[in-house]
Amino acid sequence: MCETCGCGDPELVPVEVQEGLLAANDHRAKHNREHFDVAGVLAINLMGSPGSGKTALLEATAQRFERSSLSALSGDLATERDAERLSAAGIESRAITTGSACHLDAELVHRGLDQLSWRESDFLFIENVGNLVCPAIYDLGQDANVVALAVTEGEDKPLKYPVMFHRADLVLLTKVDLLPALPNLNVTAIEDALARTMPEPHMIPVSAVNGEGVEEWTEWLKKRRLGVARRWAV
């Protein structure tokens, strides 16, 4: 078991402890989801490797929406840098510092919500800790999982981290402005790997630097919220 995050060898952790933890998290996630539904806010769990460009993408996203329509919780082991960057970009944000845990959980998100006027927004982004493994396991109450995958990470990450991509509703292929500097990268191979891991493959190439794909991504967000609004209206 990690001295920091509780991450350990599943063979040595009693099954009842494992099941109890996930069940407790699922219960809290359901509670968060009820909050989101009542408020009519679309919650997105934004995941990806460290440095995959999650924060930069949200900064670019902020330029396409009304100032009050986006809110965010930013998870990191330490520092409040991402939340500060998002606030500066016009997204009301709070940091969740996990100390040393490698992922957010529903309880941390619930506590974060108390510090944010998220109910007044249309979209809540939960920017998870940079990690392609554990963040996918913990339900936070979100409506959708979105994974940022940078072109600089190579072609094979979906195959090597299948748990993450199997649970992704959308993959944002970030930093595509760097493609000219990566002559050996095969984007088709990335699409093939996603087709083998995502239940419903969907990838949008984006760049926070030159704005490529940001409109398609914001349209996806708006459509997703409309779909959920219909469910809310029932």
Place this chain on the structure above:
Amino acid sequence: MCETCGCGDPELVPVEVQEGLLAANDHRAKHNREHFDVAGVLAINLMGSPGSGKTALLEATAQRFERSSLSALSGDLATERDAERLSAAGIESRAITTGSACHLDAELVHRGLDQLSWRESDFLFIENVGNLVCPAIYDLGQDANVVALAVTEGEDKPLKYPVMFHRADLVLLTKVDLLPALPNLNVTAIEDALARTMPEPHMIPVSAVNGEGVEEWTEWLKKRRLGVARRWAV
């Protein structure tokens, strides 16, 4: 607790379970270390984010050594791709697929050693699962921790993932061939962040594409092995 890797909320995991797991791992790591010492092999725990260039760096490293002097264990959740790439580059390698655990542990490494003629090499690279958090927590019996940090990951990762960098003996700043495509990146800020997190800051800029820094890195490896050989000789 992750259903996959046992990663969970430390507040909810009994302290005795956590302590027992780490103590069991430390015991096995000590056993691995004794193996390495007896064989006179320098073991390196190579860590970094997914896509930080760990495998590419080892491929470049292989060109600077005799074919039999390097061996490797490659950790990933799924696929044997990295071990296959390293074998093709002339490094005898075996894959350790963790299924879904976000890090290697000493027991997995011990089992991997049984499948490898590592005793005939001078250096054993243990390429950990791509993750900037949990791999730093688990002692594998290695002599040194080396962290690959790609220039594309930005300046602030050492501050946001302090556990990893606090335990690093050396940071390889990878993909420096991409620096011309990153005009806003401030390498001095990376060095400053490392100075605030590494007990003895040491960074080597490297590129597996153009070979920059690979000689300095191989010299570091040879010196490190000489230092350890003196200890072995006592």
